[in-house]
Amino acid sequence: MDEFAIIRRLTEGRQTPAFQKERGIVTGIGDDAAVANLTSGCQLVMTCDTMTEEIHFKKITMRDTDIGYKAMAAAVSDIAAMGAIPRYALISLSFPKGTVLDKIESIYKGLYECADRFKVVIAGGDTTSAVQGITVAVTIIGEVERGKALLRSVAKPGDVLFATGFLGLSAAGLQYLLDRGIPSGEWDEHSVTEAHSALVRAHCRPDPQIEAGQLLQRSGICHALNDVSDGLASEAWEIAEASGVGIDLIEERIPVAGELLVYAQQRELDALDFILYGGEDYQLVGTMREEHAAAMQAKFREAGLALHIIGYVQTQPRGVRLVQSGGKVVSLEKKGYNHF
Ligand SMILES: Nc1ncnc2c1ncn2[C@@H]1O[C@H](COP(=O)(O)OP(=O)(O)O)[C@@H](O)[C@H]1O
Ligand SMILES: Cc1ncc(C[n+]2csc(CCOP(=O)(O)OP(=O)(O)O)c2C)c(N)n1
Numbered sequence: 202m203d204e205f206a207i208i209r210r211l212t213e214g215r216q217t218p219a220f221q222k223e224r225g226i227v228t229g230i231g232d233d234a235a236v237a238n239l240t241s242g243c244q245l246v247m248t249c250d251t252m253t254e255e256i257h258f259k260k261i262t263m264r265d266t267d268i269g270y271k272a273m274a275a276a277v278s279d280i281a282a283m284g285a286i287p288r289y290a291l292i293s294l295s296f297p298k299g300t301v302l303d304k305i306e307s308i309y310k311g312l313y314e315c316a317d318r319f320k321v322v323i324a325g326g327d328t329t330s331a332v333q334g335i336t337v338a339v340t341i342i343g344e345v346e347r348g349k350a351l352l353r354s355v356a357k358p359g360d361v362l363f364a365t366g367f368l369g370l371s372a373a374g375l376q377y378l379l380d381r382g383i384p385s386g387e388w389d390e391h392s393v394t395e396a397h398s399a400l401v402r403a404h405c406r407p408d409p410q411i412e413a414g415q416l417l418q419r420s421g422i423c424h425a426l427n428d429v430s431d432g433l434a435s436e437a438w439e440i441a442e443a444s445g446v447g448i449d450l451i452e453e454r455i456p457v458a459g460e461l462l463v464y465a466q467q468r469e470l471d472a473l474d475f476i477l478y479g480g481e482d483y484q485l486v487g488t489m490r491e492e493h494a495a496a497m498q499a500k501f502r503e504a505g506l507a508l509h510i511i512g513y514v515q516t517q518p519r520g521v522r523l524v525q526s527g528g529k530v531v532s533l534e535k536k537g538y539n540h541f
């Protein structure tokens with residue numbers, strides 16, 4: 202089968218012309234480039250995330266459908282972190298000659314599952330062979346009302362730092378999946394024990410916070426915003442550096458999911474390490490003035506979402522510190538997932 206036949210097989214029947222037109226596609230898959238409409242008064246928001254075999258996933262950590270779902274979710278999450286709405290996606294796929302097409306179709310099934318959930322239209326992409334391993338790169342084009350994008354660089358002294366949900370579960374899920382060692386090397390959903398299912402789900406099926414990003418953007422009171430791909434410490438550092446401020450994380454304010462606590466206790470590990478340095482949570486962290494926090498939390502509760510106040514922004518010292526439960530204040534390294 203040549204690449205054109207593969208592309209036809211992966212995309213055929215998924216999106217009718219009527220569906221595409223409704224979502225703004227003028228010319229979709231099949232021409233040199235896609236043509237699409239944007240809502241007037243909006244600005245483009247563009248992001249790209251890559252997932253590559255052995256670095257982002259292995260046979261023992263993710264099923265094929267999860268690979269597609271998570272690749273799309275990671276890119277959607279960056280759009281959420283701008284307070285924007287995702288609209289169109291381009292998918293770049295590379296895999297070795299001889300890869301069973303069922304595998305690629307399953308990855309695509311996952312991509313579509315996440316795309317459909319957030320009303321994203323796959324408008325095109327690229328397909329190539331590779332010497333080794335599978336790589337999926339997702340580019341998303343989104344939109345936000347002119348001048349309303351939420352940036353990392355606007356945290357202000359006196360702000361509180363918030364997070365939209367539990368952190369650290371994905372990294373614990375990854376460790377559980379790597380440690381349990383499946384003899385056959387095959388992912389088997391039924392072998393995941395009940396106690397670990399929330400961790401595994403967080404790792405394999407992250408939940409990008411588009412709704413939270415929209416609530417924050419429309420409220421007009423959110424200052425900085427970032428999504429957590431490399432760990433809370435790393436993302437707090439990104440905000441602190443971009444904004445020229447210091448951030449104090451208050452240990453006792455950081456929520457710890459029950460499943461993470463149990464897992465960390467069993468392994469004699471510190472749950473906080475997963476939270477600070479694990480990554481791939483795809484929750485949002487950001488800042489707003491303290492006086493707006495209670496009303497924003499009420500808005501989030503109404504929407505069935507969580508908003509935890511976990512720290513403070515100050516002028517000095519720059520960088521990120523942790524105020525430990527005992528009251529001791531320690532500097533946090535700018536450490537998190539780093540590719541090189
Ligand atoms: N190869 C590249 N060429 C140009 N810009 C890049 C490249 N890789 C990353 N970037 C840009 O660098 C910034 C940081 O990237 P990254 O750490 O991947 O962001 P995030 O963690 O939010 O996904 C982003 O603005 C991204 O667009
Ligand atoms: C097999 C395997 N090993 C390690 C990891 C952990 N891991 C890989 S990439 C990454 C960070 C997030 O990915 P990145 O490409 O840096 O995303 P971005 O920051 O661009 O959103 C983490 C925690 C994993 N997911 N799978």
Ligand SMILES: [Mg+2]
Nearest residue numbers: 249250251430
């Ligand atoms: Mg990225």
Ligand SMILES: [Mg+2]
Nearest residue numbers: 279282428430
């Ligand atoms: Mg990001």
Ligand SMILES: [Mg+2]
Nearest residue numbers: 430431538539
């Ligand atoms: Mg990264």
